[in-house]
Amino acid sequence: MSADSRTPTALRVDGVSKRYGRTLALDDVNFEVPCRSLFALLGPNGAGKTTLMHILSTLLRPDNGKAFVAGFDTSTQPLSARRKLGIVFQEPSLDDRLSVRENLELHGLVYGVPRKIRRQRIDALMALVELTDWADKPARTLSSGMKRRLEIARALIHDSEILLLDEPTVGLDAQTRERIWHYIRELQRERDITVLVTTHYIEEVEACDQVCVIDRGKVLADGSPAELKQRYGQQLLRVVPKTEADHAALAARYVDRISADRADALILTSDDAFSEGFLAEHGARIRALSIEVPSLNSVFLTLTGREIRDQAASARDQTRAFGKIGGEHTR
Ligand SMILES: Nc1ncnc2c1ncn2[C@@H]1O[C@H](COP(=O)(O)OP(=O)(O)O)[C@@H](O)[C@H]1O
Ligand SMILES: [Mg+2]
Numbered sequence: 001m002s003a004d005s006r007t008p009t010a011l012r013v014d015g016v017s018k019r020y021g022r023t024l025a026l027d028d029v030n031f032e033v034p035c036r037s038l039f040a041l042l043g044p045n046g047a048g049k050t051t052l053m054h055i056l057s058t059l060l061r062p063d064n065g066k067a068f069v070a071g072f073d074t075s076t077q078p079l080s081a082r083r084k085l086g087i088v089f090q091e092p093s094l095d096d097r098l099s100v101r102e103n104l105e106l107h108g109l110v111y112g113v114p115r116k117i118r119r120q121r122i123d124a125l126m127a128l129v130e131l132t133d134w135a136d137k138p139a140r141t142l143s144s145g146m147k148r149r150l151e152i153a154r155a156l157i158h159d160s161e162i163l164l165l166d167e168p169t170v171g172l173d174a175q176t177r178e179r180i181w182h183y184i185r186e187l188q189r190e191r192d193i194t195v196l197v198t199t200h201y202i203e204e205v206e207a208c209d210q211v212c213v214i215d216r217g218k219v220l221a222d223g224s225p226a227e228l229k230q231r232y233g234q235q236l237l238r239v240v241p242k243t244e245a246d247h248a249a250l251a252a253r254y255v256d257r258i259s260a261d262r263a264d265a266l267i268l269t270s271d272d273a274f275s276e277g278f279l280a281e282h283g284a285r286i287r288a289l290s291i292e293v294p295s296l297n298s299v300f301l302t303l304t305g306r307e308i309r310d311q312a313a314s315a316r317d318q319t320r321a322f323g324k325i326g327g328e329h330t331r
Contacts, residue, residue, distance in 0.1 A: 010035045010162050010194035011056060015065035018051050018217075025051040027217040028065070033196055033210070038188045040205040041198040042300075043214035049198040050090055052214075053166045056196070057087050069162060086155030090166040094147055094154075096140035100131050103139055104154055111158035118157070125153040128190075129183055145176035149183060156187070163187070165197045169204065177204065202296045211296075213303055220303040225296060232302040233294020234259075237270035237278060239286055246285040267292075 011033035018026040026048045033039040041049050054060035055067050058078035067074045069081035094103050101122060108118040126132045129149035131142075139147060148168055155163055165184065169177040181204060188195045197208070205211045205225065212222040221228060236259055241247035250266055251258065260267040270278075275291055301307055 008035055009033065009068075010037075010070060011039075011196060012068040013052065013056070013065070014067070016052070016055060016062040016067055017064040018048075018055065018060070018062050025217050026055075026062070029214070029217070029219055031212045031219055031222055033194060035194055036188075036192055037194060037209040038185060038207075039194070039196045040208040040211045041196065041214060042200070042202065042205050042211055043198070044200050046216070047200075047214045048217040049200075049214065050166055053087075053089070053164055053196075053198060057085060057164060058082055083158070084160060084162050086158070086160030086163045088148075088151045088155050088163075088165045088168055090170065092147060092151070094139045094150060097138060099136050099138055100126065100142070100150055101135045103150060104157055107154045108157045113158055121157055121159070125156055128187065129153045143176075145172055145179060148172065148176075148180055152180075152183060152187070156191070160193070162194045163196070165195065167198050167200070169199065169201065177201070181207070202300060206296060213300065215304050221299070228299045229294040229296065232299040233296075234298040234302055235270045235272070235275075235294055236292040236298065237268045237275050238288075238290045238292060239266045239268060239278075239282075240264060240288040241266065241285055242287050250282065250285060 009032050013029050013031050016026055016029045017024070029048070029052065041052065043049055051060065055062050056069060056074060058069075058074045058081050061075050070084040072078075072081040072084070074081045095106065098106065104122045104125065105118065108122065113121065123132075126135055129152060131146060131150060131153065134142065134146065139150065142150065152163075152165070152168065155165075168184070169180050172180065184195060184197060185207065187193065199205060207225075209224060210222065211225055211228060213220045213228070221232060223231065239250060241250055247266065251261055254266070254268050257268040257270070258266065259269050268274075268278075270291065275289075279286075279289060297307065
């Protein structure tokens with residue numbers, strides 16, 4: 001399929017709702033993913049991310065609304081939609097007994113990729129995710145991070161132009177998460193594809209082109225990280241009072257602005273005018289003052305009234321994280 005035939009919108013979710021019994025997992029969700037962008041769907045556990053990924057990958061039908069992949073309706077043209085997609089599900093899905101190369105071969109066969117092209121792509125993709133040296137090792141001997149990379153490579157064997165990744169970094173240590181993101185960005189640029197990634201790690205979406213914030217089945221906001229920070233971000237003022245009495249006096253005076261009240265500091269919601277006035281008025285009571293520029297964390301806080309946290313990391317996630325001990329290349 002030539003690049004010219006691509007639609008300007010790679011993925012479109014149009015008023016999609018989905019209910020499981022009493023749980024309304026998705027509630028009138030709307031968003032568009034532009035072609036050739038790195039797009040993040042950010043939300044805490046239970047937000048509805050996986051449900052959306054299943055709908056986009058044609059595994060699940062929405063109760064209401066429509067989802068489109070490269071212009072194909074996932075409900076009425078699922079096969080055409082599927083051809084455009086590479087998918088990495090949240091649940092690991094490698095065949096542990098097969099080697100790295102065999103896992104890739106199998107997927108290429110299933111998608112009917114001709115043998116010669118298959119060989120070339122497998123070699124190129126193994127090189128891209130730095131698994132060439134592991135080509136003949138059984139998948140079970142790879143570390144969690146390497147398995148993730150293999151799954152990402154596998155999703156690209158049929159030359160998909162849209163890649164869906166459901167929580168590709170969940171349960172991995174910080175360094176491995178960074179590497180996975182490095183590959184994702186490199187893939188997106190090098191192959192000029194569209195990538196939709198879900199995550200509940202806020203710091204990860206900082207480098208994405210667009211972010212859609214979702215919570216309890218509803219889209220709360222979308223835009224570039226800079227736009228979101230400008231619209232919903234909150235500047236914070238970190239105040240270190242001189243004495244306990246100063247601390248108490250300031251806390252009482254600004255009770256409506258307290259974002260956090262720590263032993264050594266008061267964190268107040270702020271803006272430029274407030275910070276300047278604050279220093280002028282309370283200079284005598286404070287030991288130190290610093291301004292924290294709006295972060296995506298504060299965006300999430302503004303939108304939901306709570307911080308996004310890894311509250312409910314499941315036992316499975318912990319198992320995955322455990323598999324990581326000893327670094328990236330555990331044998
Ligand atoms: N098969 C299912 N049966 C019943 N409830 C489900 C099922 N799958 C998901 N849910 C519920 O739907 C909501 C959204 O889940 P999910 O899409 O997995 O969210 P996320 O991937 O963001 O963690 C949650 O409340 C979850 O408990
Ligand atoms: Mg999920």
